[in-house]
Amino acid sequence: MDAAYDEIADWYEEVFLAAGDPLGTRGLLRELLGEGRGTCLEIGCGTGVHAAVVRDLGWTPAGVDLSAGMLRHARDRLPAVRGDATRLPFRDAGLPAVIAMMAHTDMPDYPAVLREAARVLRPGGAFVHVGVHPCFCGGFADRGDPEAVVIRPGYLDRHWTKESWTDKGVRAKVGASHWPVPELLNAFVAAGLTLERFAESGGPVPVVLAVRARKES
Numbered sequence: 001m002d003a004a005y006d007e008i009a010d011w012y013e014e015v016f017l018a019a020g021d022p023l024g025t026r027g028l029l030r031e032l033l034g035e036g037r038g039t040c041l042e043i044g045c046g047t048g049v050h051a052a053v054v055r056d057l058g059w060t061p062a063g064v065d066l067s068a069g070m071l072r073h074a075r076d077r078l079p080a081v082r083g084d085a086t087r088l089p090f091r092d093a094g095l096p097a098v099i100a101m102m103a104h105t106d107m108p109d110y111p112a113v114l115r116e117a118a119r120v121l122r123p124g125g126a127f128v129h130v131g132v133h134p135c136f137c138g139g140f141a142d143r144g145d146p147e148a149v150v151i152r153p154g155y156l157d158r159h160w161t162k163e164s165w166t167d168k169g170v171r172a173k174v175g176a177s178h179w180p181v182p183e184l185l186n187a188f189v190a191a192g193l194t195l196e197r198f199a200e201s202g203g204p205v206p207v208v209l210a211v212r213a214r215k216e217s
């Protein structure tokens with residue numbers, strides 16, 4: 001399995017996450033996942049930084065990630081297995097909740113990941129996606145001047161790129177995929193997930209788009 005994050009796992013844990021949560025992803029997770037009981041599987045769990053919030057909401061966190069390097073840091077945070085989100089090592093319809101946190105741009109076949117999330121969810125189970133905002137972040141977005149975020153042509157192209165306005169982020173190191181909003185949301189619908197609630201965070205122009213969807217009963 002090709003795991004781009006193996007090479008940057010220590011940087012991700014010790015430098016990138018050390019900045020805290022400037023984008024407010026944990027607040028979005030709290031808001032959209034809400035309190036509940038039973039296993040909440042994070043696909044692309046990385047170093048497991050969201051396990052504490054999941055646990056605090058009453059859920060039992062579990063994770064799956066492609067990168068052994070990232071999972072090494074997750075060891076003390078949640079039970080997690082190495083695996084590919086496009087072929088989840090979980091049975092059909094067994095889980096009450098699945099989340100994907102800041103991971104969809106790292107998964108070139110995200111529509112297949114959404115189908116897998118729907119497959120492992122129980123009918124009525126919740127899927128929470130918290131991801132890079134497709135409109136205001138990407139190779140086409142220059143966020144170098146917070147007073148004037150510049151969106152260049154490129155939004156409409158479904159693409160993968162390492163181009164970024166900063167060399168301090170993830171995109172410049174491992175690259176990122178992009179889907180325009182209709183393609184991204186239509187992939188939820190095609191997977192049999194009913195869109196239920198939306199939220200944004202980050203500023204001065206949103207950096208994160210969050211979606212809660214539910215597996216059809």
Ligand SMILES: C[S@@+](CC[C@H](N)C(=O)[O-])C[C@H]1O[C@@H](n2cnc3c(N)ncnc32)[C@H](O)[C@@H]1O
Nearest residue numbers: 005044045046065066067070084085101102106
């Ligand atoms: C930006 S990190 C996010 C990690 C964590 N969710 C967080 O918010 O800190 C993206 C993660 O997705 C994982 N990933 C990428 N493709 C994957 C796949 N096909 N299956 C499972 N994990 C994958 C990477 O290894 C990486 O740990």
